[in-house]
Amino acid sequence: MPQPLAYLLPEFLQSAEARPIRILAEYVEPLRRFKEQKIQDTVVMFGSARINSLDRAKRELQTLRSRGVKDAPEQYEQELRRSRKAIEWARYYEEAREVAFKLTTWSVSLKSENHRFVVTSGGGPGIMEAANRGATEAGGKSIGLNIRLPYEQDANPYISEGLQFEFHYFFMRKFWFAYLASAIVVFPGGFGTCDELFEILTLAQTDKLSKQTDVILYGREYWDQVLNLGPMAEWGAISEKDLSLLHYADTPDEAFEHLREHLVINHLQPPTAQEEEAPGIAVTKG
Numbered sequence: 001m002p003q004p005l006a007y008l009l010p011e012f013l014q015s016a017e018a019r020p021i022r023i024l025a026e027y028v029e030p031l032r033r034f035k036e037q038k039i040q041d042t043v044v045m046f047g048s049a050r051i052n053s054l055d056r057a058k059r060e061l062q063t064l065r066s067r068g069v070k071d072a073p074e075q076y077e078q079e080l081r082r083s084r085k086a087i088e089w090a091r092y093y094e095e096a097r098e099v100a101f102k103l104t105t106w107s108v109s110l111k112s113e114n115h116r117f118v119v120t121s122g123g124g125p126g127i128m129e130a131a132n133r134g135a136t137e138a139g140g141k142s143i144g145l146n147i148r149l150p151y152e153q154d155a156n157p158y159i160s161e162g163l164q165f166e167f168h169y170f171f172m173r174k175f176w177f178a179y180l181a182s183a184i185v186v187f188p189g190g191f192g193t194c195d196e197l198f199e200i201l202t203l204a205q206t207d208k209l210s211k212q213t214d215v216i217l218y219g220r221e222y223w224d225q226v227l228n229l230g231p232m233a234e235w236g237a238i239s240e241k242d243l244s245l246l247h248y249a250d251t252p253d254e255a256f257e258h259l260r261e262h263l264v265i266n267h268l269q270p271p272t273a274q275e276e277e278a279p280g281i282a283v284t285k286g
């Protein structure tokens with residue numbers, strides 16, 4: 001009786017020895033789907049998973065108020081403050097949704113055999129959901145690069161069919177964020193958002209991206225409190241020119257106009273010989 005082929009053995013594929021195969025699969029399988037769906041490049045939108053839509057934030061506050069004070073008035077007041085803050089915080093959800101809508105409305109109007117500047121997120125809730133939602137509402141495709149975690153992060157319902165991905169390896173997920181990105185828009189977020197931001201900045205600073213990737217920090221009120229890179233340049237840890245890798249926006253119109261200008265100037269010009277060799281897929285250097 002013939003023995004099963006090694007690449008059909010689940011116990012082997014899930015073993016430590018097969019880790020290189022699993023890593024390669026998280027490169028080759030998305031590559032195949034992107035080619036099938038004619039995805040040429042993307043605009044990635046990062047931000048907190050904890051930011052709700054305005055409607056959801058208002059409903060949660062209403063639910064809390066209807067419950068009223070029970071046995072723990074101090075805890076109730078804390079929850080009330082958090083819920084009020086969530087409504088203020090929700091503006092970023094609605095504005096991310098609007099940025100994605102404006103960008104996608106413009107990008108689907110472009111004459112191209114491939115899908116250009118497709119909105120991409122981490123696939124989860126919060127700002128990720130807002131980005132995918134805005135793109136879908138504009139009638140375009142949207143991509144979700146989800147990550148499997150011990151606590152499940154469910155994919156949001158606004159990702160296009162066939163473009164929802166589930167990764168095991170964080171570094172392969174980050175690779176796909178960078179691989180096709182023509183621009184990055186970073187909304188307020190936590191450690192994960194900052195990690196993704198600095199990953200892109202490091203690749204840009206060290207000239208490891210083959211294309212001009214614009215980075216926009218959305219919301220000066222938040223980022224000016226959280227991120228001050230000026231002292232890095234003053235101490236000599238980075239160059240003054242490295243500060244120019246970052247741009248800022250405070251409204252959906254401002255973000256969209258900056259994105260459109262960048263994308264037209266840097267990504268709607270005739271392709272280079274290298275790009276013609278790999279149609280529909282951007283390449284990183286090396």
